[in-house]
Amino acid sequence: MDTIKRVLIIEDEFIIAKDIKQVLKASDYDVTIANNVVKAIRLFDEEDFDCIISDINLNDEIDGIELIHQLFNLKFVPVVFLTAYNDNQFLERAKETIPFAYLLKPFDEKQLLLTIDLAILNFNKNKSVSNPTISKNQLETLTRREKEILISLSTGKTSKEIGSIYHISPLTVEKHKKNIKKKLNMSTVGELINFVFQSNLYSL
Template sequence: MSEIRILIVEDEAIVADDIAYRLENLGYEIADIVASGEEAIESATDYLPDLVLMDIMLQGEIDGIEAARTIRERLELPVVYLTANADRATLERAKVSVPLGYVLKPFKDRELQVTIEIALTRHHAERELQQALENTRQQQRAAEENSDLKTQYLSMTSHEFRTPLTVIQSSAEMLEHFGDAWSDEKKQKYIQRILSSTASMNQLLEDVLTFGRVESGKVPFQRTSVDVETFCRDLVDAIAFGAGQGYSIEYSVRGTPQPAHLDEKLLWHLLNNLLSNAVKYSPDGGVVTFTVSFESDRVCFQVSDSGIGIAPEEQHRLFEPFHRAKNVGKIPGTGLGLAIVKRSVDIHGGSISVSSQEGKGTTFTVMLPLGEEEKRG
């Protein structure tokens, strides 16, 4: 893994050398050491470090806060303040420059390292969010859909990202300000919150990008000959392994298996979402049944669970992007899985239906034509 390069902005030479020594011992690389806000902007532009460690009180015409604001606006680099000035007025000014952390002098090496790593994680998450939102905007502009619907999707995406980002930020700030006084167990609890929220963001990013590609037609539809029986058995084995011993997936085949000419990638998204949801919304120790039935000109996939079910008044909205039933509680999800399923079914020219009773489980039935393999020129 490449080293993380840090720009040190500190006007006390002895202090700057000490900080550089500590950072190098922690495994970081020093991009440059400068003593003024003007030099900080110039050096950041030249070296583009991974992070700027900025003293607030600097000699020269501009202080660390003004330099940090300029660096963030021009270069979008993360800035962490290193200062002995923690009065309310200074902190209020510092907030305007959107720093990703504070370390108060004197500091401990571990405190410095944790603040830097959290700042880099938050910065990476923000960049990924910006990229995901930009991709969504581009996909929406290219899609021939109602402009009001596009705006709604973007708003929903931003809303879904806000929760994990808030958890990451609040947990990081709590660690930053109170970590030294906490037990290792309590610190670990907040670290787990950060990791869990990061995992949620990654899943949301994947779902948003997949949905965007499918919705905008950027996933090429290509039928190939698929051994459906083996394909489904391998998928069941993978999902059962990830679900753990508390769950069981009963897989069966009806009729005479025959080649089906389907898009294998879309088929994977379709069945993976249905089976994963069936496991997720089933009680511990629940049984999921997966039946594949071959007919003369089509193949039927049926996934049933005995989980929380879906209220009748919500069933007509199941395939809307970002929609989640009111009874899901704290069960994690993005509200995009079934939207991806529906688009995958539609692209194949198939059909999907649902039968559900709240508290007694749900059954999804998908019908896909066997199709013919596409001819290649």
């Protein structure tokens, strides 16, 4: 029997959150709603979820993008963003968190279900496909600082944010990223994130 998948909905509009919950529950998802930032952080810290659906435009101290950055400091799960309009500025910022998808309101129920199904399926598939020998050999080529930067990248942080954490310039961070990609023979941030989980880098 398949394990029931848990989804955290971060949405401050009650009707929208309720509609999403009903659609997902009808497909046997276990759904929890957080209607504000504080509740979302508490729930995500205390419980395990397989996926997050978050509105970008939260009526709170921070928006959904910044919230996801904070949640990824705790752990990483696939994210699907909701937005009422196609705003390039928001979407460019959202890319930093490497979301699985964007859904425009009003959403289509079939599209919603398919998106969540694929987000969880692909995430779990990427986690399960690993080669311990290759990962170990590749890890040994990385310096401690490169490992720190790689973990920070996997949480969606920008070069500027990473530089601020480690007291180095964004340009230096970019040089580290280039070296990491070369050592691991990877070309995209998505590949780097998969490597973080395959190599269990968080626990090192």
